[in-house]
Amino acid sequence: MAKNVRISEVGLRGVVGSGLSAEHVVDFASAFGTFLGPGAVVVGRDPRASSVMLREGVLAGLLACGREVIDLGLVSTPVMQHGIRRHAAAGGISIGASHNAAEWNALKFLGAAGTYLSTAEAGELLDLYHLRRFAFVDWKHIGHLRVEEDALDLYLDDLAQAFDFKGLERFKVLVDCANGTSSKILRRLNERHGFHFILINERMGAFAHEPNTSAATVALQLAPMVQPAGADAGFLFDIDSDRVAMATEAGEAVSEEMMLPLLADYLLPRSPGKLVITNLSTTALVEEVARRHGGTVIRVPVGRQAATDALAMYRPEEIAVAGEGTGAVMMPRFRFVYDGIASMLAVLSMMQERHAKLSEILAGYPRYSILKGQVPLLPQKIPALFGKLEKRYADGRANAIDGLRVDWPEKWFHVRVSQTEPVVRVICEHRGGPPRMLFQELMDQVRHYAS
Amino acid sequence: MPREHLLKIGVSGIRGVVGPFLTPQLARAFAQAFGTYVGGGRVVVGRDTRATGPMLQHAVQCGLLAAGCEVIDVGVLPTPTIQLYTGAIGARGGLSITASHNPPEYNALKLFNASGLFFNHYERGELLDIYHQSAFREASNAEICPILKEHAAPVRLHFERVLKQVDVERIRARKFKVALDAVNGAGAVMSPQFLRDELGCELHAIAIDPEKPFPRIAEPRPDTLTELSALVREHGCDIGFGQDPDGDRLAIADETGRVIDNDDVLAIAVDAVLARHAGPVSVNLTTSSVIDDVAARYRCIVLRTPVGEANVVEGMLGSGAVIGGEGGNGGVIFPAVQYCRDSYAGMALWLDRMAATGETVSSLTSALPRYYRRSATVGLEHGWLGTVIQRLAAEWPEAKLDRRDGLKLTLDGAWVHARSSNTEPILRLSVEAKTEAHADQLFTAAKRALSLSAVPSPAK
Numbered sequence: 052m053a054k055n056v057r058i059s060e061v062g063l064r065g066v067v068g069s070g071l072s073a074e075h076v077v078d079f080a081s082a083f084g085t086f087l088g089p090g091a092v093v094v095g096r097d098p099r100a101s102s103v104m105l106r107e108g109v110l111a112g113l114l115a116c117g118r119e120v121i122d123l124g125l126v127s128t129p130v131m132q133h134g135i136r137r138h139a140a141a142g143g144i145s146i147g148a149s150h151n152a153a154e155w156n157a158l159k160f161l162g163a164a165g166t167y168l169s170t171a172e173a174g175e176l177l178d179l180y181h182l183r184r185f186a187f188v189d190w191k192h193i194g195h196l197r198v199e200e201d202a203l204d205l206y207l208d209d210l211a212q213a214f215d216f217k218g219l220e221r222f223k224v225l226v227d228c229a230n231g232t233s234s235k236i237l238r239r240l241n242e243r244h245g246f247h248f249i250l251i252n253e254r255m256g257a258f259a260h261e262p263n264t265s266a267a268t269v270a271l272q273l274a275p276m277v278q279p280a281g282a283d284a285g286f287l288f289d290i291d292s293d294r295v296a297m298a299t300e301a302g303e304a305v306s307e308e309m310m311l312p313l314l315a316d317y318l319l320p321r322s323p324g325k326l327v328i329t330n331l332s333t334t335a336l337v338e339e340v341a342r343r344h345g346g347t348v349i350r351v352p353v354g355r356q357a358a359t360d361a362l363a364m365y366r367p368e369e370i371a372v373a374g375e376g377t378g379a380v381m382m383p384r385f386r387f388v389y390d391g392i393a394s395m396l397a398v399l400s401m402m403q404e405r406h407a408k409l410s411e412i413l414a415g416y417p418r419y420s421i422l423k424g425q426v427p428l429l430p431q432k433i434p435a436l437f438g439k440l441e442k443r444y445a446d447g448r449a450n451a452i453d454g455l456r457v458d459w460p461e462k463w464f465h466v467r468v469s470q471t472e473p474v475v476r477v478i479c480e481h482r483g484g485p486p487r488m489l490f491q492e493l494m495d496q497v498r499h500y501a502s
Numbered sequence: 503m504p505r506e507h508l509l510k511i512g513v514s515g516i517r518g519v520v521g522p523f524l525t526p527q528l529a530r531a532f533a534q535a536f537g538t539y540v541g542g543g544r545v546v547v548g549r550d551t552r553a554t555g556p557m558l559q560h561a562v563q564c565g566l567l568a569a570g571c572e573v574i575d576v577g578v579l580p581t582p583t584i585q586l587y588t589g590a591i592g593a594r595g596g597l598s599i600t601a602s603h604n605p606p607e608y609n610a611l612k613l614f615n616a617s618g619l620f621f622n623h624y625e626r627g628e629l630l631d632i633y634h635q636s637a638f639r640e641a642s643n644a645e646i647c648p649i650l651k652e653h654a655a656p657v658r659l660h661f662e663r664v665l666k667q668v669d670v671e672r673i674r675a676r677k678f679k680v681a682l683d684a685v686n687g688a689g690a691v692m693s694p695q696f697l698r699d700e701l702g703c704e705l706h707a708i709a710i711d712p713e714k715p716f717p718r719i720a721e722p723r724p725d726t727l728t729e730l731s732a733l734v735r736e737h738g739c740d741i742g743f744g745q746d747p748d749g750d751r752l753a754i755a756d757e758t759g760r761v762i763d764n765d766d767v768l769a770i771a772v773d774a775v776l777a778r779h780a781g782p783v784s785v786n787l788t789t790s791s792v793i794d795d796v797a798a799r800y801r802c803i804v805l806r807t808p809v810g811e812a813n814v815v816e817g818m819l820g821s822g823a824v825i826g827g828e829g830g831n832g833g834v835i836f837p838a839v840q841y842c843r844d845s846y847a848g849m850a851l852w853l854d855r856m857a858a859t860g861e862t863v864s865s866l867t868s869a870l871p872r873y874y875r876r877s878a879t880v881g882l883e884h885g886w887l888g889t890v891i892q893r894l895a896a897e898w899p900e901a902k903l904d905r906r907d908g909l910k911l912t913l914d915g916a917w918v919h920a921r922s923s924n925t926e927p928i929l930r931l932s933v934e935a936k937t938e939a940h941a942d943q944l945f946t947a948a949k950r951a952l953s954l955s956a957v958p959s960p961a962k
Binding site: 066067068069072073074076077078081099100101103104105107108110111112114115153154155156183185187188189190191193194195196 | 519520521522525526527529530531534552553554556557558560561563564565567568606607609638640641642643644645646647648649
């Protein structure tokens with residue numbers, strides 16, 4: 052049976068019409084309205100067609116719980132987080148499935164600080180959802196909807212405090228918006244702040260290609276156009292603008308893994324905090340860069356939930372940067388959520404301050420090669436697989452907090468079960484050329500674990 | 503102990519106290535069943551001004567979009583306006599989110615088919631089956647449509663349809679002084695436009711703020727329209743109009759501020775229409791015989807139907823009636839505009855009749871034959887309906903019987919009608935006669951026949 056809906060601590064995610072239904076949406080919004088402490092709830096959505104349906108269900112559930120709802124319209128998750136803090140709201144619901152394909156959609160739940168819910172909070176929300184016992188109010192206390200038109204401008208004002216907009220205006224930057232919310236933000240940066248972003252795939256909701264931020268997608272449309280456009284760099288966003296990937300001025304697609312080490316390199320020297328938080332599947336270049344600046348890397352299991360819980364353990368000023376190999380990076384001092392627009396501005400700031408081209412900056416790092424693969428999941432066979440792998444690679448340093456990661460000097464692999472899709476992911480990296488033999492060996496073992 | 507009907511899901515749709523009973527979940531599911539039943543396509547959605555309206559509208563739109571419907575959101579509008587717009591644009595159906603004259607804690611969904619007519623009995627049954635099976639259309643991302651907003655066109659269309667049927671210039675020339683109590687309902691914005699801008703009246707209006715709660719009991723009756731009566735007297739108005747929250751019902755105050763009988767509201771509307779074109783009239787069984795007398799002036803026939811707007815409309819469609827309605831609740835149905843109760847048609851027909859005859863409200867009504875009405879509700883225990891109805895029939899063996907809706911006994915110049923309510927465990931008893939004494943006598947006898955204490959215990 053196709054698994055087209057996933058209800059977990061991460062929220063509600065599924066294929067609209069054959070998994071994720073209107074019923075799920077109204078129930079989840081009602082549960083969230085019941086769960087939150089007192090205060091307003093901020094709502095925003097991505098440009099998928101189905102997001103309009105989800106919005107209606109979300110509003111109905113929240114209003115029935117007597118919530119004042121502030122709808123920011125078509126905005127990215129970072130703009131939403133900014134809105135939640137600005138209004139001192141009780142929380143927010145972000146409607147949109149980020150990097151997933153067009154037929155998917157999701158509800159993401161944000162708490163009072165605009166951060167994702169911790170595992171404990173999300174568990175409570177899930178219990179309320181499953182109980183379906185909601186705190187509906189009577190007609191005199193029913194909630195009201197307020198539409199806020201200028202949430203984006205207020206967010207941009209905040210960005211202008213964190214980055215030197217005047218210095219960045221000179222760059223000519225080509226951007227593949229992947230038909231997501233970034234087009235709206237970047238157009239506004241052009242109009243309001245004099246930036247020079249040249250946009251492709253800017254029509255929201257059209258979906259010219261898969262909205263992921265892999266190097267392969269960068270190479271598809273963006274990279275070949277950077278040089279002809281005479282741009283200083285190219286950037287590719289996912290739908291809700293939290294992930295971002297790059298292409299150099301020479302038209303070379305850069306691995307999505309580079310975003311975090313690059314920003315660690317930029318932020319560590321200027322940050323009082325020296326922590327870099329990332330997951331087990333992200334490039335080891337992060338450690339190498341951190342060492343240069345006296346930083347410490349903390350590795351956590353893959354997934355937003357583990358990252359959220361880890362971030363909550365530290366004060367924002369202790370953390371220089373947090374992120375993952377997918378191109379999703381956050382600068383906690385600035386905002387406690389992945390923010391692709393801020394990531395891009397940080398890269399441009401690096402180019403500005405170092406008076407260097409993007410390709411020149413990237414040339415300053417040693418070469419790491421990463422290979423990624425996946426195999427369909429057979430849940431009952433998983434424990435045996437990890438037991439087998441651990442024995443076979445006993446010569447390395449093993450970490451079993453999320454599947455199995457084994458490290459050797461200059462080489463590592465990570466095999467784990469995906470939280471969002473029914474697959475086993477295999478990832479393996481080498482300082483230098485691609486670790487083809489190890490990768491092949493791992494893929495063969497994982498492929499055959501079921502038989 | 504009387505049962506409390508805080509939620510009712512049945513052939514008349516879904517209605518209840520919002521919050522703990524009528525939830526966004528139920529509204530969403532019902533709307534998705536509706537969207538499934540009409541098979542996608544355009545669906546018009548509007549509402550009255552109740553505080554719970556926006557919440558329910560979002561829930562309804564969620565269900566409709568999920569079923570792949572193209573939602574046309576017409577916002578706050580009277581039910582008749584939504585109905586005629588649904589029929590006019592070739593939509594697959596429409597919904598009005600309103601509990602009509604019920605108190606503010608209630609809300610409900612009124613459902614319309616592609617012609618803008620209330621779902622008939624069979625359509626309602628099929629919809630209910632889909633709802634209970636939860637066998638909904640589930641649209642994919644590619645099949646989900648954006649919401650279209652349209653407010654001005656339905657209003658314009660409604661005004662055009664009504665005004666085409668009356669002599670607008672003659673009405674405007676009279677510069678009527680009109681009082682209005684729109685109960686801060688769906689007609690709060692539209693009715694002043696209609697009376698002042700379209701019909702050239704000098705308007706004195708209260709309760710025309712759609713953002714505010716209902717300032718009085720929502721049902722327009724003599725005892726709830728005291729402010730309207732005062733307004734009429736204060737400004738020396740020719741007529742006062744009282745609407746309900748969704749603008750289907752109409753009550754009228756005469757130039758002295760007295761709120762006239764609802765049956766007379768319908769009678770003068772019938773008079774106004776038949777004076778222009780003769781044709782059949784259709785009203786429910788419990789509407790006053792004054793309608794028969796007015797129709798007789800024009801040699802027109804009156805067809806009776808069971809109580810309920812949908813029943814009257816079906817009767818009108820079957821008979822080709824040119825005017826009709828439900829006397830008891832001030833519902834004028836004028837097919838030339840739309841087959842639905844429409845306070846705007848009612849207001850226009852009244853002003854048209856006044857302009858044509860030069861008469862006042864009180865002179866028009868006093869020229870109508872006088873009938874005396876007695877009404878009561880009688881508590882009913884389950885299982886006793888047959889027994890009490892048989893006793894009622896036995897009381898007047900000479901009467902002509904009509905059993906389509908409870909029992910109606912027609913006597914010489916009088917009638918007795920007892921029917922069980924669709925929503926509460928009660929019998930509604932109405933008696934009408936040409937003299938007060940006759941009405942009282944029939945009323946006493948009928949109450950005695952229906953009273954449970956008079957019924958012998960069933961044999962063991």
